[in-house]
Amino acid sequence: MGDISPFQFQVVAALIFMIGVVGVLTRRNIIVMFMCIELMLNAANLSLVAFSREVGDDQGQIFAFMVMVVAAVEVAVGLAIIISLVRNRDTVNIEDASQMKW
Amino acid sequence: MRTGLFWIFSVAALAGSVGVVANVRNPINSALNLVVTMLALAGLYVLLEAQFVGLIQVMVYAGAIVVLFLFVIMLLNLRGSGTTGAEVQPLVKIAGTAVVAISSFFLIRVLSTGRAPWPDVDASYGTTREIGEALYTDYALAVQVAGVLLLAGILAAVVLAKKKLD
Amino acid sequence: MATSTVVVALFIFALVVLVFAPIMTWVERKQSALMQDRIGANRASIGGIKALGLIHPLADVIKMITKEDTMPTGAHPFIHLISPFIAVTPAMISFAVIPYGGTYDLWGAHFTLCVADLDYGVLYLFAIGSIATYGSMLAGWAGNNNYGMLGSIRVSAQMISYEVALGVTVIGLFMIFGTLRLTEMGVLQEQTFRVFGFLEYLGWVAPGTRWLDWFTLPMWGIVLQPLPFFMFLTALMAENKRAPFDTPEGESEIVAGYFIEYSGMKFGLYMMGEWIEVVVISALLAAMFLGGWTLPWLPEKTLIAALIPAFGANIANLMAMLLAVGVFLGKVVGLIFFQMLVRWSMPRFRYDQVMNLGWKILLPLSLANIVLTAVGILLVKEVTGT
Numbered sequence: 053m054g055d056i057s058p059f060q061f062q063v064v065a066a067l068i069f070m071i072g073v074v075g076v077l078t079r080r081n082i083i084v085m086f087m088c089i090e091l092m093l094n095a096a097n098l099s100l101v102a103f104s105r106e107v108g109d110d111q112g113q114i115f116a117f118m119v120m121v122v123a124a125v126e127v128a129v130g131l132a133i134i135i136s137l138v139r140n141r142d143t144v145n146i147e148d149a150s151q152m153k154w
Numbered sequence: 155m156r157t158g159l160f161w162i163f164s165v166a167a168l169a170g171s172v173g174v175v176a177n178v179r180n181p182i183n184s185a186l187n188l189v190v191t192m193l194a195l196a197g198l199y200v201l202l203e204a205q206f207v208g209l210i211q212v213m214v215y216a217g218a219i220v221v222l223f224l225f226v227i228m229l230l231n232l233r234g235s236g237t238t239g240a241e242v243q244p245l246v247k248i249a250g251t252a253v254v255a256i257s258s259f260f261l262i263r264v265l266s267t268g269r270a271p272w273p274d275v276d277a278s279y280g281t282t283r284e285i286g287e288a289l290y291t292d293y294a295l296a297v298q299v300a301g302v303l304l305l306a307g308i309l310a311a312v313v314l315a316k317k318k319l320d
Numbered sequence: 321m322a323t324s325t326v327v328v329a330l331f332i333f334a335l336v337v338l339v340f341a342p343i344m345t346w347v348e349r350k351q352s353a354l355m356q357d358r359i360g361a362n363r364a365s366i367g368g369i370k371a372l373g374l375i376h377p378l379a380d381v382i383k384m385i386t387k388e389d390t391m392p393t394g395a396h397p398f399i400h401l402i403s404p405f406i407a408v409t410p411a412m413i414s415f416a417v418i419p420y421g422g423t424y425d426l427w428g429a430h431f432t433l434c435v436a437d438l439d440y441g442v443l444y445l446f447a448i449g450s451i452a453t454y455g456s457m458l459a460g461w462a463g464n465n466n467y468g469m470l471g472s473i474r475v476s477a478q479m480i481s482y483e484v485a486l487g488v489t490v491i492g493l494f495m496i497f498g499t500l501r502l503t504e505m506g507v508l509q510e511q512t513f514r515v516f517g518f519l520e521y522l523g524w525v526a527p528g529t530r531w532l533d534w535f536t537l538p539m540w541g542i543v544l545q546p547l548p549f550f551m552f553l554t555a556l557m558a559e560n561k562r563a564p565f566d567t568p569e570g571e572s573e574i575v576a577g578y579f580i581e582y583s584g585m586k587f588g589l590y591m592m593g594e595w596i597e598v599v600v601i602s603a604l605l606a607a608m609f610l611g612g613w614t615l616p617w618l619p620e621k622t623l624i625a626a627l628i629p630a631f632g633a634n635i636a637n638l639m640a641m642l643l644a645v646g647v648f649l650g651k652v653v654g655l656i657f658f659q660m661l662v663r664w665s666m667p668r669f670r671y672d673q674v675m676n677l678g679w680k681i682l683l684p685l686s687l688a689n690i691v692l693t694a695v696g697i698l699l700v701k702e703v704t705g706t
Binding site: 058060064066067070071073074077078079084088090094097101104105108110114116117118120121124125128129133134135136138139144 | 184185191201311
Binding site for chain 2: 396399438439440443444446447449450451453454457458461469472473476477479480483500
């Protein structure tokens with residue numbers, strides 16, 4: 053595969069994951085935070101697929117596939133929670149949904 | 155050509171994910187940047203000869219999950235509705251970014267040790283038939299569990315999003 | 321990339337985009353006129369030549385391009401600009417995996433009449449189709465218009481819903497053919513099977529009875545899976561958002577739905593995308609359910625072998641190729657005609673009826689079809705002993 057080493061794919065995955073972490077830490081819009089979680093899941097997927105190719109075994113791809121299933125479920129439930137949050141509180145700011153903190 | 159494609163897709167994926175985080179004006183812009191990231195990642199999967207996973211990535215993430223995000227944003231009509239005020243102090247942002255930058259530096263240092271070149275794989279690697287056979291023989295239980303999980307997710311979403319249950 | 325691939329790609333692009341799409345406007349006008357007992361488009365002329373109204377597409381293009389291109393205040397300029405292109409591109413690149421014929425040897429060149437003969441051909445089409453959602457849903461949002469917003473909410477819900485039905489309906493077909501590659505599907509559909517062959521297995525008829533061979537049917541998708549053919553057609557037409565599934569643009573309720581704020585060629589691009597998708601749908605159905613480029617009861621190899629003594633190998637191959645393309649295009653034209661027939665005879669569904677049809681009828685029926693197909697495959701394996 054040309055002069056691209058497996059390492060470079062891992063770096064891309066690590067960087068995307070870190071951008072996702074920054075997003076979750078710094079953004080307070082709950083929808084954007086949710087998107088950042090998706091970014092982190094995707095970065096993990098890229099890492100898995102790259103490792104899978106590096107080993108020459110397709111187990112990693114199946115793992116990535118399962119991660120996608122879980123992500124789909126998570127999005128369905130999470131967006132439903134966001135909808136009911138906006139209905140009840142009229143806000144997408146995560147700071148306003150802090151009743152469970154104490 | 156593969157090298158060029160790798161750079162195009164990686165830069166697109168990284169730029170898209172930065173766009174998701176950095177867009178404070180409107181969640182729709184974040185969602186669109188997320189689409190770019192998803193499509194670029196699908197391209198990277200195809201480069202890694204995981205065509206099936208790449209296609210599923212396009213279908214599930216770009217075609218369904220981000221559409222759901224956009225759908226919810228449109229449904230709630232969040233069109234620039236004061237979400238900018240919802241953001242945290244710049245100091246926290248800088249601190250968070252610094253922590254993440256340092257940890258990603260260490261992560262890359264760890265990853266960069268002892269990398270072998272690509273092994274040769276046969277033509278069936280990553281094809282639909284290969285993945286399908288593995289899924290329905292070795293991983294049949296995982297598929298069943300995933301199905302149950304999807305059912306639970308559907309039920310939970312309906313219960314949560316419905317205004318009142320009949 | 322081989323040069324033959326480029327030639328085939330250019331040929332297909334020229335054929336489909338430059339010929340089919342404009343002619344579709346003419347077909348739509350003329351067929352609706354025929355069905356409503358009118359004359360239809362016949363005014364545009366170049367120097368008195370009217371050519372049955374075939375000049376109208378040209379007049380349309382000139383009108384669209386020279387119209388004022390407006391952008392409403394408060395619109396998101398960039399998204400408003402790119403949405404029509406997102407809508408029309410998936411329709412165009414779908415043609416990459418459609419096979420127009422089998423594999424031929426012409427004067428030393430060996431090529432397949434398919435631009436990208438992908439291992440996951442049908443999945444590629446589904447993935448591309450799911451991208452097309454963005455073109456419509458962003459358009460309604462970007463225009464800063466409430467009707468547009470309603471249209472884009474409707475379009476996203478409708479397209480996500482029907483994508484599920486779309487994928488599940490054809491699983492039975494994939495189980496029978498065991499491949500997602502459209503060229504392989506075409507080759508498999510050349511085979512025939514004996515309708516009453518099972519009588520032999522049951523012992524009601526002596527083995528080797530002559531009359532069993534007289535009643536054969538081609539292994540076309542529509543023969544093996546008749547109900548999924550119609551369900552797949554329905555789901556595809558709903559994905560394409562044309563009448564009777566045009567609730568997202570329902571003129572009488574929400575003016576024009578998601579493309580309400582578009583004018584000129586941008587509006588034209590949406591129309592063009594829909595028309596090209598009609599052709600894609602027809603080509604996909606022809607390739608998957610109607611035997612693709614093959615003629616029933618006449619395998620291509622037999623045809624070529626029969627022609628070789630008279631014309632020589634090259635000419636025989638060329639003739640077979642032209643016949644295959646002709647047969648395929650004939651099937652496509654027939655399906656386009658059928659879709660237009662549906663479009664001009666059915667009233668628009670109500671929005672909840674569209675959703676009910678997708679989730680409560682198509683999805684359960686297609687799930688039942690998967691189970692039935694699995695049982696059928698096991699029975700056939702039992703009978704034939706393979």
